[in-house]
Amino acid sequence: MTLLAKPHWLELKLPPVLLVVIAAGLIVISPAFSYFESVNQARQMSSWMPLTATGLMALGIIVAITGVYQFRQYQTTVNPVNPHHASSLVTTGIYRFSRNPMYLGMLIALLGWSAWWQQPFGLIITQLFNLYMSRFQIIPEERALQGQFGLQFDEYCQQTRRWL
Structure with missing residues (x-):
């Protein structure tokens, strides 16, 4: 398994829940930074969006x-x-489908939040969340788990995708 070997100072520093709150806030205020008139027109056309x-x-x-x-x-x-500090490697249940269901859930919720506010720019914010989480949260976690669980973690990574 190849993980980035050299740690970065941002790794494991910001709690993911805080990042979700920041991203959700950016989605709400994103119209202030949008110059696209089509965004307002799209809002009027999408009555199915709240559901x-x-x-x-x-x-x-x-x-x-x-x-x-x-x-x-x-x-x-x-x-x-x-x-x-992990005491065991969880590989059953929802962890059979994703190595990071908590983060996947946060990502899906952010997509829903973007849809709720009908903000296309929210897709960019959500992708930035995805990239940040992958680089500064998930890769360092995987490095720690690989060091702790070794071959068992390597086999799990071969069987289960990182996100979905």
């Missing part, structure tokens, strides 16, 4: 909470800043 948005946000919350619940069942840490 889609609510569904995505609910799905995201369910996925994230399911990941937390499984960690609690295995009595391992959910603290994303200290992945080396």
